[in-house]
Amino acid sequence: MNYELEIIEDGIIIKNVKDFELTHIFECGQCFRWLPDEKGGYRGIAHGRVLVVSYDKETCNLFLYGADENDFNNIWYDYFDLGTDYGEVKAFLSSKDKYLRASVEFGNGIRLLKQEPFETLISFIISANNNIPRIRKCIENLSKTYGKPIFYNDNIVGYSFPEPEILAKCTEQEISDCCKAGYRCKYIIETSKLYCSAPINVQTLSKEDKNKARKTLAQYMGVGPKVGDCILLFTGARRDVFPVDVWVAKLMNGLYLPDISDRKKIESYASFYFGENAGLAQQYLFYYAREHFDELLNTI
DNA sequence: CCACAGGTGTGTC
DNA sequence: GACACACCTGTG
Numbered sequence: 001m002n003y004e005l006e007i008i009e010d011g012i013i014i015k016n017v018k019d020f021e022l023t024h025i026f027e028c029g030q031c032f033r034w035l036p037d038e039k040g041g042y043r044g045i046a047h048g049r050v051l052v053v054s055y056d057k058e059t060c061n062l063f064l065y066g067a068d069e070n071d072f073n074n075i076w077y078d079y080f081d082l083g084t085d086y087g088e089v090k091a092f093l094s095s096k097d098k099y100l101r102a103s104v105e106f107g108n109g110i111r112l113l114k115q116e117p118f119e120t121l122i123s124f125i126i127s128a129n130n131n132i133p134r135i136r137k138c139i140e141n142l143s144k145t146y147g148k149p150i151f152y153n154d155n156i157v158g159y160s161f162p163e164p165e166i167l168a169k170c171t172e173q174e175i176s177d178c179c180k181a182g183y184r185c186k187y188i189i190e191t192s193k194l195y196c197s198a199p200i201n202v203q204t205l206s207k208e209d210k211n212k213a214r215k216t217l218a219q220y221m222g223v224g225p226k227v228g229d230c231i232l233l234f235t236g237a238r239r240d241v242f243p244v245d246v247w248v249a250k251l252m253n254g255l256y257l258p259d260i261s262d263r264k265k266i267e268s269y270a271s272f273y274f275g276e277n278a279g280l281a282q283q284y285l286f287y288y289a290r291e292h293f294d295e296l297l298n299t300i
Numbered sequence: 301c302c303a304c305a306g307g308t309g310t311g312t313c
Numbered sequence: 314g315a316c317a318c319a320c321c322t323g324t325g
Contacts (some may be wrong), residue, residue, distance in 0.1 A: 029306070134324090183322095184320095222309085226307060227306090243306085246307090
């Protein structure tokens with residue numbers, strides 16, 4: 001897709017961006033380093049940069065503060081998945097059933113971010129059996145201690161996510177002291193070590209057999225079926241996966257599979273039923289369920 | 301004090 | 314393979 005750009009003093013405007021809503025994108029659970037700022041936008045860190053994003057619903061203008069045209073072309077276009085026609089995907093999913101229709105309507109501005117592999121890997125290892133505020137804290141702590149400072153006008157405005165080589169050299173105690181990720185600290189180090197010799201190749205994961213891709217990711221300590229599918233989905237490697245956590249299992253029980261609690265069976269049913277867009281279906285359903293579980297179950 | 305949070309590793313059968 | 318069971322840590 002081609003977008004008209006306008007360069008402004010402190011950033012760039014992308015014109016006519018459809019199917020885009022900040023809260024839907026940043027609160028649907030796919031990312032941990034984006035927070036609302038004072039002016040109604042969102043501020044986040046990715047690719048070693050601090051970016052402030054705002055969006056005008058009336059004009060469909062997307063504002064990226066702290067980005068230039070090069071960054072847009074090389075980074076943010078892909079990061080915000082601006083090449084995908086969400087109108088098309090949403091029409092397909094809405095036609096499936098009333099639950100998807102309601103969920104797509106509720107989270108109509110969701111976009112799947114294509115996030116950096118190593119950060120996504122470590123972040124979702126931390127997410128296991130954990131709660132969101134603490135996950136965010138762990139990631140921030142890790143970045144503050146082992147990431148690089150990001151400067152704006154000689155002031156430090158944030159810290160990049162650490163490089164695998166740095167984390168691989170840390171002791172468990174060092175990670176534990178700053179990150180407070182508990183027993184997951186060991187996983188962080190082991191996974192970082194392996195990542196240095198065997199990094200994630202998104203291209204490869206996207207092309208090979210789904211189960212082979214899962215097997216590759218499961219080699220990293222702390223990565224099981226759910227975290228593995230999150231990595232496939234949130235790095236943009238593939239969208240035909242359906243990460244099943246407690247919430248998704250609950251909602252699938254309530255809506256589609258009343259008698260099945262086995263997560264593997266839920267996943268295989270969903271990826272069959274939703275096909276190549278199973279991952280997006282999961283996001284719409286998950287977001288609706290997280291915000292209004294009972295309403296989703298009572299959808300007429 | 302105890303349950304719980306976006307599961308996973310490990311040890312059994 | 315299918316199953317319990319423990320597990321850091323902050324919060325209610």
